[in-house]
Amino acid sequence: MAAPLAPVLSDRALNRATLERQLLLRRSPVPVKEAVGALVGLQAQNTRPPYFQLFARLEGFDPAELSGLMESRELVRIVTLRSTIHTHTAEDALTLRPLVQQARDRELSVFRRGLTGVDLDRLAALARELVEERPRTMKELREALLRSWPDADPRALAVAARCRLPLVQVTPRGLWGRSGQVALTTAEHWLGRPSEQAASPDATVLRYLGAFGPASVKDMQSWAGLTRMREVFERLRPRLVTFRDERGTELFDLPDAPRPDPRTPAPPRFLPEFDNVLLGHADRTRIIPPAFKGRNGVGNQSYGTVLADGFLAALWRLDETAEDAIVTVQALGPLTRAVREEITQEAVEMLTVMSTTTAYDIRFGTFVDFGD
Incomplete structure (x- = not known):
């Protein structure tokens, strides 16, 4: 006998489930740091969007709270998911960055011609020494590395340092009403802690589903910028429930995660450019x-x-x-x-x-x- 087909969730049902987990059906009273962790980070290509993301989600949000957590180094700006800057808790910065190292290695391969003759291990060691001596701008880092490899592509040298090292943007960059130019040091140096073991792919899938589910394998891969995650989902299948969307795609979810009535009211929300709720799935029809489609941006400009x-x-x-x-x-x-x-x-x-x-x-x- 064939196994019964998984239940179908309409786009509206997926919308309400995602909004509930993204704290967008009603503002939540949770503290800022807890919210950032629960959302597995905030997309932060620009400095102001994380503040607007949290205003849309948190009850009584005060921008000074997020700014203060960045000053105290409990939250940091670092390149992680999809090779983009995210605001993460210190704990996630130290574990999610190693998880996506393979993706950073693939990114670096695009610049291999500009790195002919460059010893990448030596480059990483030298770059670490430079940014831990004092935070450096990308221009300063590029110029310093160029002295060791004058024939290399300067941009490729800087990209190599960013890909090989967990570089964080130090404050005042990203502070509310202040900010400043991008200056970089290593996460370990900024946070005063040694590097940690990479986050478990299994645990990361569960966290992703908690914040963005129900979702497909392709959705999760698109969110994280990772590949070959099917085997992780299959390993977790006994612990998950499955559904189908209106197009027949298999969706996975946590058994006890909220899936509100599709008729649940959803109040208007202003989201900044690059909000993760718009970028957290390969199939974005739930939002x-x-x-x-394509109307939230033109070319490289997002609105x-x-x-x-x-x-x-x-x-x-x-x-x-x-x-x-x-x-x-x-x-x-x-x-x-x-x-x-x-x-x-x-x-x-x-x-x-x-x-x-x-x-x-x-x-x-x-x-x-x-x-x-």
Whole structure:
């Protein structure tokens, strides 16, 4: 007798399950550090998005709390998942970075022509010595390494150092209202701890499902920037439950993870560019309606997004001066008057926390030309 087919979860059911785990169905009272750990990091290519990600998710969020945790080195900015900068807890920085080392090695292979004759072990040792002597900018690191390998491609030398070493961006880079240029040292030196064993792939899959599930093998691989994870899922299969999405793809999940009623209300949320909820799956239809695929960015430019009823519905931009702040919302499709009012109220609440100005305006208009 054939095994029974796994239950089908609609895109709306997947949406609500993901939003629940991403703390986007209702704001959570959990502390900032706990939230960052539960979400397995915050995408942080730019310095401000992590703050807006947490405002959208946490009750009573104060940007100073995240900034303070970075100053105390409990949270750090480091290249990990998908070869992009993430804000992680110190513990995750020391264990997730080794987990993705294989991906960093693949990235480095692209630059092999520019590294002809370069001893990568010696380069890593020299780069470590340089950045642990004092934090260095990429320009300083590149120029110092070039003295040892004058015939190498300068950019390839810097990329090699970044790929071979767990380099963190030291503060004040990333602090709220202050920031600064990128200066790097090793995670071990910045955190005052030796390197740790790489996180277990099995444990990482379970954490991923807890934050982004139900999800497919391909979803997890896309989120982490890793390959060949099928065997890990198969090893974990006895501990997991399975579903199918509307396209027939097998999805895995933790047995006791929340899967809310698809009719659960989802309030509007303003998400910054590169929010992980938009990047955590290979198949993003649980958040991005097919009609709006590719509309959260043009080329290399990504925009802030507005979720309405849990799905991508608009883009947003903040223009801020010392005197005022203006949020422009560009709807991607028709919005009812009631939804516009809810979006406006959410924008006002966001500005009262995330802007130092007392004068602000919320506008619905167009600032992106998709060339249709």
